[in-house]
Amino acid sequence: MGHHHGHVHQENQQEFKIAFFLNLGFAILEFAGGLWTNSLAITSDALHDLGDSLALGLAWYLEGYSQRENDGRYSYGYRRFSLLGALFSALILVGGAFLVLSQAIPRLLHPEPSNAPGMALFAVGGILANGIAALRVSRGDGLNARMATWHLLEDVLGWAAVLVISVIMLFKELPILDPLLSILITLYVFYNVLGNLRQTMALFLQAVPEDVNLPQLEADLLALADIIGLHHTHIWSLDGEHHVFSTHLVLRADATKATTLAVKCQAKELIQKLDFEHITLEIDYADESCSLAA
Ligand SMILES: [Zn+2]
Ligand SMILES: [Zn+2]
Ligand SMILES: [Zn+2]
Structure with missing residues (x-):
């Protein structure tokens, strides 16, 4: 850190x-x-x-x-x-x-x-x-x-x-x-x-920090290869400069381990371009039923 x-x-x-x-x-x-x-x-x-x-x-x-x-x-x-x-x-x-x-x-x-x-x-x-x-x-x-x-x-x-x-x-x-x-x-x-x-x-009150555009970030994540959905995206800031991010990324049911790792890597790279200090990604597969899915 x-x-x-x-x-x-x-x-x-x-x-x-x-x-x-x-x-x-x-x-x-x-x-x-x-x-x-x-x-x-x-x-x-x-x-x-x-x-x-x-x-x-x-x-x-x-x-x-x-x-x-x-x-x-x-x-x-x-x-x-x-x-x-x-x-x-x-x-x-x-x-x-x-x-x-x-x-x-x-x-x-x-x-x-x-x-x-x-x-x-x-x-x-x-x-x-x-x-x-x-x-x-x-x-x-x-x-x-x-x-x-x-x-x-x-x-x-x-x-x-x-x-x-x-x-x-x-x-x-x-x-x-x-x-x-x-x-x-x-x-x-x-x-x-x-x-x-x-x-x-x-x-x-954990508002989305002013320098982050949440809908844009979600759209950018969805545009990455192999991500077919996402939900429960949460963004807040510790002090206005160091932010915290978490989301669930949905992959196809038959996604391989290699695909999963690549997706995590790409997503983190994208998120890290902004001022995020803590990033948590949960991977859901399309055929599992995430109790938190929208
Ligand atoms: Zn949530
Ligand atoms: Zn003064
Ligand atoms: Zn989920």
Whole structure:
């Protein structure tokens, strides 16, 4: 049960660890800054960064944990623990979002003055920190680096918005801008959390993974020589990347052992092109009555 990107784990883990501590430190600083400047917009950004930290921390922790080999207790291994982690961090963020909204919405009616120069200072710091990180990350290649770069640019955008409203508030007394921006950022955090939660729940509920087309795969199997039917095809995913497959393949009643072996071999080859880590094939002969046949 080898794993195809084993060699990069150590390196990844180190990167996740550094990114986690940087983000967490920044989030704590922002929460303090939000209190100091009495700005909920900054508190919302802190919540967003806390979410990033949780994701990175989980990635760091689970990169090691979910690689553990299967054992007598968890015969599928430990990959599904990453789902549990995703669920917990989503719940923490939902709780945080409600907390911020419960502060921000009343302030729409009764705006409180924020420390605009302090906010501007934090915003510049946020833009610099995320901007430099984005530049660094964008030099890497691969999907992960691209996603991380986009994410960091999003963060820069959030801080740019804080900078804009704090500059406006330096010159005009418009304290309502702060809760308005706070609600916007929090809704954005909320929207992303719901998306992650939806994916996590689909995995828990053993949905067919998004990158697998079940009818197409069944058709491809049926198109192989000597397979005259199939039933009870089941597909689910351990963690969204490593899938599990099982099916019953029906062969002619007089199929020889050589034919049977060839069919199994071809079918496995076809299935393994996708990300299946566990494959179970049952062979039925046409004249046997499989109690599970459709
Ligand atoms: Zn972020
Ligand atoms: Zn079944
Ligand atoms: Zn069967």
